[in-house]
Amino acid sequence: MNATKIFQVAKSRILRLPIIITLLIFSCKEETKPEQILETRDDKRPNIVLIVADDQGWGDLSSNGNSNLNTPHIDALAKYGAAFENFYVQPVCSPTRAELLTGRYFTRTGVYSTSAGGERMSHDETTLAEILKESGYKTAIYGKWHNGMQPPYHPNSQGFDDFYGFASGHWGDYFSPMLEHNGKLVQGRGFLIDDLTDHGLNFIEKSKSEPFFLYLPFNTPHSPMQVPDEYWNRFENKKILKFADVKANEDLQFTKAALAMVENIDYNVGRIMTKLRKLYLEDNTIVVYLSDNGPNSFRWNGGMRGRKGSTDEGGVRSPLYIQWTNFIEAGTKVDVVSGAIDILPTLAKMVDVSATASKPIDGEDLTPLIFNENVNWKDRILYNHWNGRTSLRTQDYRLDAENRLYNIKKDRSQKIDVSVQFPELVDSLVRSKKKWLETVQPLSPKTDHRPFTLGHPNYKHTQLPARDAVAHGKIERSNQYPNDSFFTNWTSLRDSITWDVDVLEGGQFEVNLYYTCEESDIGSIVELSLGNSRIANRISEPNSSDLHGMENDRVPRMESYVKDFKPMKLGNIILKKGKGTLTLKATEIPGNQVADFRLLHFKRMN
Numbered sequence: 001m002n003a004t005k006i007f008q009v010a011k012s013r014i015l016r017l018p019i020i021i022t023l024l025i026f027s028c029k030e031e032t033k034p035e036q037i038l039e040t041r042d043d044k045r046p047n048i049v050l051i052v053a054d055d056q057g058w059g060d061l062s063s064n065g066n067s068n069l070n071t072p073h074i075d076a077l078a079k080y081g082a083a084f085e086n087f088y089v090q091p092v093c094s095p096t097r098a099e100l101l102t103g104r105y106f107t108r109t110g111v112y113s114t115s116a117g118g119e120r121m122s123h124d125e126t127t128l129a130e131i132l133k134e135s136g137y138k139t140a141i142y143g144k145w146h147n148g149m150q151p152p153y154h155p156n157s158q159g160f161d162d163f164y165g166f167a168s169g170h171w172g173d174y175f176s177p178m179l180e181h182n183g184k185l186v187q188g189r190g191f192l193i194d195d196l197t198d199h200g201l202n203f204i205e206k207s208k209s210e211p212f213f214l215y216l217p218f219n220t221p222h223s224p225m226q227v228p229d230e231y232w233n234r235f236e237n238k239k240i241l242k243f244a245d246v247k248a249n250e251d252l253q254f255t256k257a258a259l260a261m262v263e264n265i266d267y268n269v270g271r272i273m274t275k276l277r278k279l280y281l282e283d284n285t286i287v288v289y290l291s292d293n294g295p296n297s298f299r300w301n302g303g304m305r306g307r308k309g310s311t312d313e314g315g316v317r318s319p320l321y322i323q324w325t326n327f328i329e330a331g332t333k334v335d336v337v338s339g340a341i342d343i344l345p346t347l348a349k350m351v352d353v354s355a356t357a358s359k360p361i362d363g364e365d366l367t368p369l370i371f372n373e374n375v376n377w378k379d380r381i382l383y384n385h386w387n388g389r390t391s392l393r394t395q396d397y398r399l400d401a402e403n404r405l406y407n408i409k410k411d412r413s414q415k416i417d418v419s420v421q422f423p424e425l426v427d428s429l430v431r432s433k434k435k436w437l438e439t440v441q442p443l444s445p446k447t448d449h450r451p452f453t454l455g456h457p458n459y460k461h462t463q464l465p466a467r468d469a470v471a472h473g474k475i476e477r478s479n480q481y482p483n484d485s486f487f488t489n490w491t492s493l494r495d496s497i498t499w500d501v502d503v504l505e506g507g508q509f510e511v512n513l514y515y516t517c518e519e520s521d522i523g524s525i526v527e528l529s530l531g532n533s534r535i536a537n538r539i540s541e542p543n544s545s546d547l548h549g550m551e552n553d554r555v556p557r558m559e560s561y562v563k564d565f566k567p568m569k570l571g572n573i574i575l576k577k578g579k580g581t582l583t584l585k586a587t588e589i590p591g592n593q594v595a596d597f598r599l600l601h602f603k604r605m606n
Contacts, residue, residue: 045211045351046324047285048132049200049272050343052100052215053265054093054144054222057295058317059302060262066300067241069259073270074321077289081323082332082370086408088339088393089292089318091309091386093169094119094146096292096340097217101127101147101158103344103361107385107440110450111147114169115467115482117450118443123152126357128344129159129213135353138207141165142199143217149463151456152504156182160215164199168467171219172484172562173549174226183461185514185567185601191228193218193261197268201275208279211351216272218265222296224549224557225257227264232554235260242300245413249298257554258297283325286350288343291318305414311384311391311401312414322370324350334369337395339382342366381429383436390433399429451579454602457505464499464582465599472496478596479560486563490594496585497597501530506577508605511535512567513584514598516545521591528570528600530582535571538588539595565598572605 059066063075063083089096094114095106098121102109110122129139140162141155149167151157164181171177174192178185188195200216220227235256244250269289276282294315295301296308306312320338322328341363348355349365368375382393389401398406398414405419405426419426454462467482473495478485487497511528519542527536547561586594 044284045135045137045353046327047207047212047214047281048137048288048347048351049214049276049285050100050216050288050347051269051272051290052097052143052217053262053289053291054217054219055293055296055308056221056258056262056265056291057299057301057307057314058291058304058319059300060221060259060291060295061319064302064319068238068255068300069263071262071266073266073273074289074319076273077269077287077321077323078319080325080330081287081321081328082334084320084322084334084338086335086337086393086395087290087318087320088316088337088382088384089290090340090384091293091311091315093144093222093292094121095386097121097145097147098125099340099363100290100343101125101129103128103341103355103357103363104359105341105362105383105385105440107442108359108362110443110448112443112448113445114146117452117468118445118448119146119169120148120153120450121158123148123157124358125158126359127159128347129155129215131159131344131348131353131355131357132211132213132351133159133161135351136211138203138210138212139215140200140203140207140212141215141217142196142203143215144169144171144219145217149465149468150453151183151459151462152453154183154459157456157459162203165196165217166219168465168483170222170224170481170483170559172224172560173552174220174224175552177562178565180463183459183463185463191264193220193264193268197271200272204272204275204279204281208281217292218268220265221258221261224552224559225254225261225554226549226552227257227260227554231260231264232257234263244298244300245303246298251297251555253555254297255299258295258299260554283327285324286347287323288347289319289321290340293318303413309386311386311389313398313408313412316384316391328370329372332370332372334366336366336369336377337380337382337393338366338369339363341382346370381432381436383433385437385442390437392429392433392436394429397425397429399426399433403430403433405429451500451502453504454501454582455503455505455507455509455575455577455604460604462602463599464501464602466497466597469497469499472498481559483559484562485560486565487597490586490597491589491592493586493589495594496583498584499582500579501582502579503530503575503577506575508572508574510572510603510605511570512601512603513570514565514567514601515539515595516543516563516565517595518542518544518591521593521595523588523590524586524594525588526570526584526594527587528573528582528584530573530575530580533573533575535573536587537568537570539568541568563596563598565596567601570600
């Protein structure tokens with residue numbers, strides 16, 4: 001169905017709203033009159049709310065048969081919209097997020113890892129936010145970006161007017177943590193998902209009179225497993241009814257924490273929908289819900305093989321629900337294979353904007369399937385790739401990373417290898433896999449020579465965290481997983497911390513160092529240098545902070561615990577345009593150690 005036809009049909013449906021709805025509108029204590037709503041809505045491009053859960057499995061919803069939890073608000077998106085039965089993402093976070101924003105396989109976009117620079121989506125990719133912004137949409141993202149921190153990889157330089165959240169792959173504290181707002185470091189308020197939703201609600205309120213794109217990439221149920229008591233109390237003593245296929249592999253406390261976190265997401269989805277209804281925007285807003293990969297633990301997931309990180313069904317099958325009241329027929333089921341790469345072309349078509357990008361798009365426009373058009377949908381292959389392992393999915397089959405073949409229509413659990421029965425199909429799919437890998441040419445640490453960018457001329461703020469740095473000497477990282485880590489054991493004048501950087505535009509920058517330091521260790525002089533430019537300052541104020549986070553964890557974490565780091569002005573440094581090694585070191589250490597280090601924050605002064 002073309003965009004013009006969609007809007008013609010929608011307009012007629014809006015004007016034929018049932019009398020009971022009209023009466024409900026008149027009964028609301030809102031100043032806006034219903035006739036004003038009808039006059040303005042049908043000529044305005046629809047809004048988009050795109051919600052992405054983090055590490056939630058396909059099976060972590062009651063709508064998909066999980067009786068361990070209740071997710072009525074998310075389920076309602078499927079009930080009153082379209083549900084995709086065979087929708088696929090990538091095995092981990094950054095790749096999926098890059099795909100849904102660009103319509104291209106992540107392997108083409110520069111993404112190959114989840115930290116230390118490998119999560120960066122190439123800045124010359126065209127994002128959904130850029131396409132919509134060009135067409136007059138207000139754009140905002142509140143949550144976990146995970147596709148690059150420094151401009152031009154930052155969300156503000158990838159089409160988003162407003163960003164509140166964090167750019168790393170995971171965060172160490174979900175209760176009033178340090179976050180950023182458009183590059184400036186700020187303090188969060190309350191439980192993180194609730195806080196992100198609060199910002200989303202405010203954005204909807206401010207943007208109600210013009211088309212908007214709200215992207216809510218939540219960070220739960222990703223570990224650490226923190227959730228407010230209200231949700232945990234429902235599960236702490238609850239009897240689990242459905243289990244992982246191998247029950248011995250399941251950590252029930254982790255399962256309970258994950259499901260409690262999903263119920264909190266559901267609560268916040270309900271808040272978003274309530275706000276849309278209150279502002280009479282629900283029937284002019286496309287609401288999309290999905291997850292970025294399979295479950296982050298062994299728990300019930302419909303009997304599918306694999307979890308997060310796996311290229312098997314359980315690692316890459318995701319729910320996809322799209323609701324557009326009065327436009328999409330309630331209860332629509334789409335069985336055709338589809339993927340994250342299809343989000344951009346589909347949404348662009350639905351809102352009647354051109355999906356033209358600077359590079360070829362891999363995804364397909366799914367609107368013929370959503371609007372039940374009689375089309376001969378051509379079978380296609382979707383590719384899943386991670387950590388050197390590649391599988392692919394056709395409408396009926398999956399060829400796994402070991403080139404075993406499974407009939408997914410009959411064997412979603414991938415228990416019966418049918419490759420012997422279909423040798424020609426296996427050969428064909430193996431050739432397709434090889435050709436795809438040769439075409440997309442994924443980057444790796446050995447082939448990625450991109451330095452970290454600093455001093456973009458159009459953006460005032462740049463962060464260089466410990467995550468992106470290399471420690472030398474005796475300095476240690478607080479955890480093997482870099483994303484929310486810090487450096488400690490900085491005890492020697494021979495120790496240093498370095499970043500390979502590219503100063504995009506020279507100038508003067510105010511530099512703040514985020515640190516903790518015991519009173520007994522104050523007095524160290526810290527020097528920052530790049531080429532012939534250098535500044536130094538003495539740590540004169542203590543900032544004592546114990547590790548924390550464990551007090552809110554429902555199960556022990558894998559990631560680093562956190563501290564309350566505070567800024568110290570290191571000085572103003574003049575940097576020249578060009579590449580080099582930025583070095584942080586101590587020139588004097590009167591105590592046992594210098595400090596624990598979290599990040600550098602640069603603010604352009606001219």
